[in-house]
Amino acid sequence: MMNTREAGNRAAVREVGLRDGLQMVRTILTPAQKIEWCRRTVAAGVREIEVTSFVPPKLIPQFGDSAEVARAALEIDGLLASALVPNLKGAQRAAEAGLRKVDFVLSASDEHNRKNVRRATAESVEDFGRIIEWRKEAASDLVVGAGIATAFGCAISGEVRADRVLGILDALLALGADEITIADTVGYANPAQVRALMRDVIERVEGRPVTCHFHDTRGLGLANVDAAAQVGVRSFDASLGGLGGCPFAPNATGNINTEDCVHLLESLGFHTGIDVRMLIELRREIEAWLPGESFAGAISRAGLPKTYDTRAAMA
Amino acid sequence: MMNTREAGNRAAVREVGLRDGLQMVRTILTPAQKIEWCRRTVAAGVREIEVTSFVPPKLIPQFGDSAEVARAALEIDGLLASALVPNLKGAQRAAEAGLRKVDFVLSASDEHNRKNVRRATAESVEDFGRIIEWRKEAASDLVVGAGIATAFGCAISGEVRADRVLGILDALLALGADEITIADTVGYANPAQVRALMRDVIERVEGRPVTCHFHDTRGLGLANVDAAAQVGVRSFDASLGGLGGCPFAPNATGNINTEDCVHLLESLGFHTGIDVRMLIELRREIEAWLPGESFAGAISRAGLPKTYDTRAAMA
Numbered sequence: 262m263m264n265t266r267e268a269g270n271r272a273a274v275r276e277v278g279l280r281d282g283l284q285m286v287r288t289i290l291t292p293a294q295k296i297e298w299c300r301r302t303v304a305a306g307v308r309e310i311e312v313t314s315f316v317p318p319k320l321i322p323q324f325g326d327s328a329e330v331a332r333a334a335l336e337i338d339g340l341l342a343s344a345l346v347p348n349l350k351g352a353q354r355a356a357e358a359g360l361r362k363v364d365f366v367l368s369a370s371d372e373h374n375r376k377n378v379r380r381a382t383a384e385s386v387e388d389f390g391r392i393i394e395w396r397k398e399a400a401s402d403l404v405v406g407a408g409i410a411t412a413f414g415c416a417i418s419g420e421v422r423a424d425r426v427l428g429i430l431d432a433l434l435a436l437g438a439d440e441i442t443i444a445d446t447v448g449y450a451n452p453a454q455v456r457a458l459m460r461d462v463i464e465r466v467e468g469r470p471v472t473c474h475f476h477d478t479r480g481l482g483l484a485n486v487d488a489a490a491q492v493g494v495r496s497f498d499a500s501l502g503g504l505g506g507c508p509f510a511p512n513a514t515g516n517i518n519t520e521d522c523v524h525l526l527e528s529l530g531f532h533t534g535i536d537v538r539m540l541i542e543l544r545r546e547i548e549a550w551l552p553g554e555s556f557a558g559a560i561s562r563a564g565l566p567k568t569y570d571t572r573a574a575m576a
Numbered sequence: 577m578m579n580t581r582e583a584g585n586r587a588a589v590r591e592v593g594l595r596d597g598l599q600m601v602r603t604i605l606t607p608a609q610k611i612e613w614c615r616r617t618v619a620a621g622v623r624e625i626e627v628t629s630f631v632p633p634k635l636i637p638q639f640g641d642s643a644e645v646a647r648a649a650l651e652i653d654g655l656l657a658s659a660l661v662p663n664l665k666g667a668q669r670a671a672e673a674g675l676r677k678v679d680f681v682l683s684a685s686d687e688h689n690r691k692n693v694r695r696a697t698a699e700s701v702e703d704f705g706r707i708i709e710w711r712k713e714a715a716s717d718l719v720v721g722a723g724i725a726t727a728f729g730c731a732i733s734g735e736v737r738a739d740r741v742l743g744i745l746d747a748l749l750a751l752g753a754d755e756i757t758i759a760d761t762v763g764y765a766n767p768a769q770v771r772a773l774m775r776d777v778i779e780r781v782e783g784r785p786v787t788c789h790f791h792d793t794r795g796l797g798l799a800n801v802d803a804a805a806q807v808g809v810r811s812f813d814a815s816l817g818g819l820g821g822c823p824f825a826p827n828a829t830g831n832i833n834t835e836d837c838v839h840l841l842e843s844l845g846f847h848t849g850i851d852v853r854m855l856i857e858l859r860r861e862i863e864a865w866l867p868g869e870s871f872a873g874a875i876s877r878a879g880l881p882k883t884y885d886t887r888a889a890m891a
Binding site for chain 1: 729730731733734735762763764766767768769792793794795796798799801802803833836839840843844845873874875878881882883886
């Protein structure tokens with residue numbers, strides 16, 4: 262059915278449940294479970310997964326196995342495995358494990374950045390420069406993405422001005438970011454704000470891939486996906502079952518849900534190549550792996566609309 | 577703070593929790609509770625409430641007190657009280673109780689309409705004509721709105737074509753509908769579909785008020801509000817705490833949530849005149865009145881963003 266759709270109308274969903282989703286759950290999954298999650302996500306049609314985070318292991322015990330998970334993920338056919346890195350050390354560990362792509366992230370809000378990595382945003386921009394510098398010296402072909410968190414507001418400091426975000430973006434691009442992620446870490450974004458900021462971001466990146474990372478904290482995650490798609494964003498982070506949050510944003514649990522995001526994008530006429538039903542089966546299994554965690558999402562509860570497959574085939 | 581906003585940029589939220597929200601809950605509220613709900617909703621800034629439904633009382637016991645509730649609601653200063661009516665009899669009972677406005681509703685899907693009122697859509701269009709005819713004969717100034725349910729798809733029959741919806745709309749307008757409501761009764765709508773259909777609807781109504789009625793069944797309720805607002809819709813049905821559903825749509829519980837809808841509209845820069853915090857206080861009380869019912873919504877859980885009041889003041 263998917264083959265009838267126009268190839269030009271593609272949108273990507275990057276699974277971040279293994280990274281953003283797992284960083285606050287109580288159960289530590291085994292590397293084998295994580296790889297099973299990856300394998301079945303790829304089988305459902307997802308191409309890129311943020312498989313782990315190279316933060317200091319004592320900070321988030323869930324990622325004590327990051328090198329092992331990264332190595333095993335590289336064995337999965339058809340998977341682009343990436344990892345979040347907060348600094349040069351993390352990037353080096355990721356590269357050592359064999360990963361071909363890392364996502365560096367900093368916060369546009371100084372206060373949030375200090376909570377996360379104990380330095381001002383400008384210092385984190387310099388850290389990003391160090392990663393690029395090291396890559397050059399090492400003659401590595403590691404793809405280095407840069408993400409700007411709290412780009413739509415901060416639960417600690419409140420407003421984050423668009424011109425500040427764009428200034429940081431310009432600095433990251435000038436340093437050599439290969440890809441850009443714009444993140445609403447605390448669920449403050451609204452669709453009008455998303456359209457305005459992402460229009461400017463897309464204009465500045467000059468063709469480099471742009472991903473939006475939304476949280477559904479205030480119910481607007483999918484509205485923001487639609488808004489970003491309207492102005493040209495074609496890649497979205499999402500977490501299976503809506504797992505995830507931010508340790509420093511109270512009640513900010515909840516990345517947007519992968520199943521629901523795919524349903525939305527397909528309904529809008531985009532080709533994601535992802536089978537929602539397979540994701541829902543996988544979600545049921547992961548719910549069993551993570552007792553006591555709260556999973557969110559509408560499609561797994563209500564089911565796909567009767568019109569889903571016809572609509573997708575017609576688009 | 578609200579006074580600084582442009583008057584031209586208004587959007588309305590009509591509370592339908594007392595009607596759509598209550599039709600499936602197990603607890604029958606007392607008329608006094610219903611009136612307290614109305615009174616406090618008006619105090620929070622809501623102007624119009626669908627206070628009850630004039631369906632045959634044996635069908636939905638919750639509305640056995642419809643005349644009493646309607647009469648009491650008319651005593652509330654600043655409230656435009658309306659009621660849903662499925663036929664002429666309902667409209668007459670509503671007018672007898674003193675209401676100045678009724679909302680007639682039919683389903684675009686024949687199958688859904690038959691389940692609801694045991695006749696084909698075309699027969700319900702004729703029923704609407706009878707209400708208009710009776711109003712003329714009675715020289716009544718009752719405002720008669722017409723709603724089209726399952727306008728974006730039907731859980732029984734699947735796809736509902738836009739040209740069918742527009743044909744029904746034309747018939748209702750020609751008969752003399754004063755206002756139009758377009759309803760996604762089963763939560764099938766997506767934002768692209770909403771933009772396309774509502775653009776056409778707004779063109780055809782020639783200035784008559786248009787309301788969108790969305791359910792959040794598949795997580796797209798607020799995305800659809802944003803989409804409808806983008807093409808000019810300025811009035812939305814919503815239910816406090818997201819109460820409500822459709823007895824013939826499995827798992828279709830959940831009108832969009834009033835608190836979350838107001839938060840979205842204000843964040844988009846619209847002036848609703850509604851105080852979200854007062855709605856949340858009221859919601860807490862109604863949760864206590866309706867033990868065992870499931871309430872939905874993000875803002876009541878996560879709180880308003882720190883940027884909410886500044887953003888609203890600036891818009």
